[in-house]
Amino acid sequence: MALVPLKQTITVTKAGVTDEWGDVGPGDELTLKARVVEETKIITAASGKEAVTSLHIYLDKLADISYDDTITFTNENGVTVERKPLSIAVKRGFSSKPILTEVFV
Template identity: 35%
Template sequence: MAIMPMKQTVTRIRKSGSDWDGTESEERVDMKCAITEGAKLVRSSSGTSGVQSISSTEVVSTAQIYFDKLADVQPTDEFEYTNELGITRKYPPLTIDIKRLNGKPILTVVSV
């Protein structure tokens, strides 16, 4: 049972392959979630494997997507959400945070 009600649905779009050789494919998966829309200041970090420094910037998140337990989300995914007014938006993730209780994942929070 989720720690908060997951009454909304978001579509995770994961692309694989390469566009230049024509092997690009798109996987679309509907996921149950809870979404909170509103501006929030988050710190987005970027770095390359093997590099000694990681740069971080402060960005404004327009929504937070909450998934139950440990969700299969990656920084390269894109999320598509249709709100109650029928407006569809696509969001790239800014940060992915995993909330844990006694070492077990209880919530995945994606700021977009």
């Protein structure tokens, strides 16, 4: 059971492999249950620079997300956001087991 209710879904397109021409094709697609909060926020990205995000995503336990993936979310009004993660953080409990993954897009 998740720490927060996961009533929405996101689609994660994994980074593909590079072909002989140097182009990277799309990889596998995963559909994950999530809690998505649409808010504009200034965060410190993984690169160390400040960035503006529009989605705060909570995923159950240790999610298979990397900075090369593309996350797609469509809200109830039909607005689709498709971006790469700016920050990924795994939150752990007292026993060091992952409780949730927090992603800013």
